[in-house]
Amino acid sequence: MSQFNFTRRGLLRGGAALGAGLAMPTIFTSQARASYLNEPTGSTVTLGFNVPQSGPYADEGADQLRAYQLAVEHLNGEGDGGMMNTFTSKALKGNGILGKKVQYVSGDTQTKSDAARASAKSMIEKDGAIMITGGSSSGVAVAVQALCQEAGVIFMAGLTHANDTTGKDRKANGFRHFFNSYMSGAALAPVLAKQYGTDRKAYYLTADYNWGYTTEQAVLESTEAMGWETVNKVLTPLAATDFSSYITPVVQSDADILVLVHYGGNMVNSLTNAVQFGLRDRMVNGKQFEIVVPLYSELMARGAGQNIKGIFGSQNWDWKLENQLGSRYIGTNAFVQSFGTKYGFPPSQAAHTGYVQALLYADAVERAGSFNPCAVVEALEGFEFDGLGNGPTLYRAEDHQCFKDVVVVKGKENPENEFDLVEIVEVTPTEQVTYPHDHPQFAGGALGTCNPGA
Amino acid sequence: MEAIILQILNGLDKGSAYALIALGLTLIFGTLGVVNFAHGALFMLGAFCAVTLSRLLSLAHVTVDPTRKDFLGNPLKVETPYVHEWFGPETGAAIIEWSVPLSILFAIPIMIVVGLAMERGLIKHFYKRPHADQILVTFGLAIVLQEIVKFYYGANPIPTPAPSAFAGSFDFGAMIGLDPGSIIYPYWRLIYFAFAAVMIAAVFAFLQFTTFGMVVRAGMADRETVGLLGINIDKRFTIMFAIAACVAGLAGVMYTPINSPNYHMGMDFLVLSFVVVVVGGMGSLGGAVLAGFLLGVLESFASMTEVLELIPGINQIIIYLVAIVVLLTRPRGLMGRKGVMEQ
Known part of the structure; x- marks a missing residue:
C-alpha cells in the first residue's frame, strides 16, 4: 500500500517544478519571438x-x-x-x-x-x-x-x-x-566645361573633414578629366568664420576658378568674403573669374543672399522639378x-x-x-x-546607395520671390552619374552582413 | 610684397574686432574685477540689433495680387514695406539699404540698457565671489542669450549687406603704385577699421580727458581710497559696464556686412578676445588694443599659403602659440601692470 506523505518541503518542490514546467513554453516562445532588437509587440x-x-x-x-x-x-x-x-x-x-x-x-x-x-x-x-x-x-x-x-x-x-x-x-x-560627392563631380563637370570652357585653372578651398575631402577629390578628378588644371588646394578649419585670409592668396595666384567645398555657414561666409574681395569682377588669363559651389542647398542660398546669383552647384532634388x-x-x-x-x-x-x-x-x-x-x-x-x-x-x-538623376543648379539672377533662389540648369541622367561599386573613390569598405540585434 | 600688404590689411579688420571686444573686456575687468565671459554675446547682440532694425524697416503691408501665383498656385501675397508707403519707394528703399549704419543709433540705447540690466541684475551679485564663479555665471548667461537669439532668428547666418555705395572693393595696389588688381580690398573692411579706430580713440579720450574718466581711472587704481573720498565709485563702474557693452555691441553692428551674423558669432570671438586680453596684459587698455591688432595680423600671415606649406596647421594655433610665448617671457602680458590678478 502506498503512502502519500504531504510535507511542506515536498509541496514547495513540486510547485516549483510545476511552475517551471508551465513557464517553459512561454520562455521558448518569447525567445523565438525576440529574433531581432526592439521588435514591436504592441499596437x-x-x-x-x-x-x-x-x-x-x-x-x-x-x-x-x-x-x-x-x-x-x-x-x-x-x-x-x-x-x-x-x-x-x-x-x-x-x-x-x-x-x-x-x-x-x-x-x-x-x-x-x-x-x-x-x-x-x-x-x-x-x-x-x-x-x-x-x-x-x-x-x-x-x-x-x-x-x-x-x-x-x-x-x-x-x-x-x-x-x-x-x-x-x-x-x-x-x-x-x-x-554623393562623386555624383556631384560627374554632373557638374560637363556643365562647367560647357559654361566656362576646358582651359581653366581651379583653386580649391575645402572644409577640413571627410565630406570636404571626398567632394574635393570628386570635383577635382571630374574637372581635370575635362581639361581643367588644379592650381592649389587649401583646407580650411570647420570653425573658421572669416575666410579673408584664405581668399587673398587666391587673388595672388593665377587661378581663374574658385571651388568652395564648403557647406552651411562655412559656405555662406566664404562666398560672401570672396565676393567682397571682388573675385567675381576679376579678369584672369583673359577670362572672367568664376566661383563654383559643388553642394547647394536652398537654405544656404538664403543665407548667402545676393552673392549666390549665377553660381553653379548641384542638388539632390528641387521643389520646382516637376513644374519645370x-x-x-x-x-x-x-x-x-x-x-x-x-x-x-x-x-x-x-x-x-x-x-x-x-x-x-x-x-x-x-x-x-x-x-x-x-x-x-x-x-x-x-x-x-x-x-x-x-x-x-x-x-x-x-x-x-540610391541612383537617380542629379540636379545641376545655379543661383537665380532675378528671383520672383523669397523661395525662388535657385534655378535648375539641367538634370544629369542617372547613367552619367553611375559608377561601379568598387570605384577607387569608394574603395576600402564592405557592407558586411546585416545585424538584427538580438 | 603685395601678399604681405594684403595680409596686413586683412589682419587690421580682424584685429579691429578683437581690439574692440578685448577693450570692453579689459575695461570691465579693470573696473569691476569681473571676468566677463558674456562679452562675446554682447558683440552678437549688437549684430542682431542690426538684423532686427533691418527687419523692422522691412515690415510690410500685405496685399493679394490675384494675377500672380505663389509656389502652391494660390494668389500671390505681395509685400510692400511700410517705409515705401510713408517715404516713397526711392527714399524707402534707401532707408532699408542703409539699415546697418542706421543700426548704430538703434543699438546704442539697447546695448546700454542690456549692459545696465546685466550688471545690476546679475553680475553685481558676483563681485565678491571667486573668478571661477564669475566665469561660470557669465558663460551661462552667454549661452542663454545665444539660445534666445537662436530661437527667434534661427541658426543659419542672416545676410545683412552694407549699403551698395560701400558694397564693392577698391584697388589699393593701383593707389600705392603697384600693379593694378594686385591688392583688392573691400570698402566696408576699411570702414570697419576706421570705425574701430574712432571708437578706441573715443574711449581713451573719455577716460583721459573727462572728470568722469579720471574718477574711473582713479577707481581702477585704488578703489577703496576713491570710495573713502565720498565718491560713489560703484555707480560709475556700472556706467563703465554699460559703455563696454555698447562698444562690443557697436563692434557687432558694424561687423554684420563682413560676415553674415549667426547666433554663435559671439563665442567665435570670445575665446580669441580673451587671449588678446591676456597677451595685452590683464587690465591694460592699451595692451588690449595693441594685442588685438597684433594677433589679427599674425593670424592673417599664418593663413598665407607659403607659411602653411612651411608649417601646416599653423593658422589654427598661431594665436595660442603667441600667447604661450608672451606668457613665458612676459607673464604680465605685453603691457600688464604689476599686482593685477596676482593676489
Whole structure:
C-alpha cells in the first residue's frame, strides 16, 4: 500500500517544478519571438528621428523634422497622403506600418558625432526605436550608421553627401537616398566645361573633414578629366568664420576658378568674403573669374543672399522639378503641396530626402512583412521605384546607395520671390552619374552582413 | 610684397574686432574685477540689433495680387514695406539699404540698457565671489542669450549687406603704385577699421580727458581710497559696464556686412578676445588694443599659403602659440601692470 506523505518541503518542490514546467513554453516562445532588437509587440511602432536641433545646421534639421512628422501623418492615414499617392510601390495602406500605428521620438545630433551617437543610442535602448534616420553631416552619418550596425537596427541616412557613407564606411544596416560627392563631380563637370570652357585653372578651398575631402577629390578628378588644371588646394578649419585670409592668396595666384567645398555657414561666409574681395569682377588669363559651389542647398542660398546669383552647384532634388521638367519627377508637386500647405513654405532637399527615406523604410517593411532588419535589408536591396520626386531610382544592392538623376543648379539672377533662389540648369541622367561599386573613390569598405540585434 | 600688404590689411579688420571686444573686456575687468565671459554675446547682440532694425524697416503691408501665383498656385501675397508707403519707394528703399549704419543709433540705447540690466541684475551679485564663479555665471548667461537669439532668428547666418555705395572693393595696389588688381580690398573692411579706430580713440579720450574718466581711472587704481573720498565709485563702474557693452555691441553692428551674423558669432570671438586680453596684459587698455591688432595680423600671415606649406596647421594655433610665448617671457602680458590678478 502506498503512502502519500504531504510535507511542506515536498509541496514547495513540486510547485516549483510545476511552475517551471508551465513557464517553459512561454520562455521558448518569447525567445523565438525576440529574433531581432526592439521588435514591436504592441499596437505601435517607434521610429527615431535623429536631426541637428542645435548647432550650425539646426535650420536644416528643423526642416527635416517637419518632413518626418509629415511622413508619420501620411503613414498613419492622416493628411492628404503626399507622395504615398504617387509612389509606384503600393504596399503602404495608410494604416501605419504592418497595421501598427507609427510613433516617433526625436533626438538632437548637434552636428557632432559623439552627441549624435549618444542620442541614437538612447532612442534605441530607452525608446525602443526600430529604425534611426536623419542627420545633416557626413561625419554624423558615418558615426550613427556604425552604431546602428552594431546595435542591430536599420539606419536610413539623411543629408549626407560624402562618398564614405556608402563607400569605405558603408554598412549592411545603412541606406542612403541622398546623392554623393562623386555624383556631384560627374554632373557638374560637363556643365562647367560647357559654361566656362576646358582651359581653366581651379583653386580649391575645402572644409577640413571627410565630406570636404571626398567632394574635393570628386570635383577635382571630374574637372581635370575635362581639361581643367588644379592650381592649389587649401583646407580650411570647420570653425573658421572669416575666410579673408584664405581668399587673398587666391587673388595672388593665377587661378581663374574658385571651388568652395564648403557647406552651411562655412559656405555662406566664404562666398560672401570672396565676393567682397571682388573675385567675381576679376579678369584672369583673359577670362572672367568664376566661383563654383559643388553642394547647394536652398537654405544656404538664403543665407548667402545676393552673392549666390549665377553660381553653379548641384542638388539632390528641387521643389520646382516637376513644374519645370515635367512628369518624370512626379511626386515632387504632391510633396510640395502637402508640405507647403502644412508649413507655409516649400520643402528643402534635406526635408525631401528625410520624407522619402521614412516612406521607403515603411514600404520595405510592408513588402517584407516583417520589421526584422535583415528582412528590410533584403527588401530594399536592388529595389527599383519611382514617384518620389527624383524619377526612376534604384537602391543598389552592392553599396546601399540610391541612383537617380542629379540636379545641376545655379543661383537665380532675378528671383520672383523669397523661395525662388535657385534655378535648375539641367538634370544629369542617372547613367552619367553611375559608377561601379568598387570605384577607387569608394574603395576600402564592405557592407558586411546585416545585424538584427538580438 | 603685395601678399604681405594684403595680409596686413586683412589682419587690421580682424584685429579691429578683437581690439574692440578685448577693450570692453579689459575695461570691465579693470573696473569691476569681473571676468566677463558674456562679452562675446554682447558683440552678437549688437549684430542682431542690426538684423532686427533691418527687419523692422522691412515690415510690410500685405496685399493679394490675384494675377500672380505663389509656389502652391494660390494668389500671390505681395509685400510692400511700410517705409515705401510713408517715404516713397526711392527714399524707402534707401532707408532699408542703409539699415546697418542706421543700426548704430538703434543699438546704442539697447546695448546700454542690456549692459545696465546685466550688471545690476546679475553680475553685481558676483563681485565678491571667486573668478571661477564669475566665469561660470557669465558663460551661462552667454549661452542663454545665444539660445534666445537662436530661437527667434534661427541658426543659419542672416545676410545683412552694407549699403551698395560701400558694397564693392577698391584697388589699393593701383593707389600705392603697384600693379593694378594686385591688392583688392573691400570698402566696408576699411570702414570697419576706421570705425574701430574712432571708437578706441573715443574711449581713451573719455577716460583721459573727462572728470568722469579720471574718477574711473582713479577707481581702477585704488578703489577703496576713491570710495573713502565720498565718491560713489560703484555707480560709475556700472556706467563703465554699460559703455563696454555698447562698444562690443557697436563692434557687432558694424561687423554684420563682413560676415553674415549667426547666433554663435559671439563665442567665435570670445575665446580669441580673451587671449588678446591676456597677451595685452590683464587690465591694460592699451595692451588690449595693441594685442588685438597684433594677433589679427599674425593670424592673417599664418593663413598665407607659403607659411602653411612651411608649417601646416599653423593658422589654427598661431594665436595660442603667441600667447604661450608672451606668457613665458612676459607673464604680465605685453603691457600688464604689476599686482593685477596676482593676489
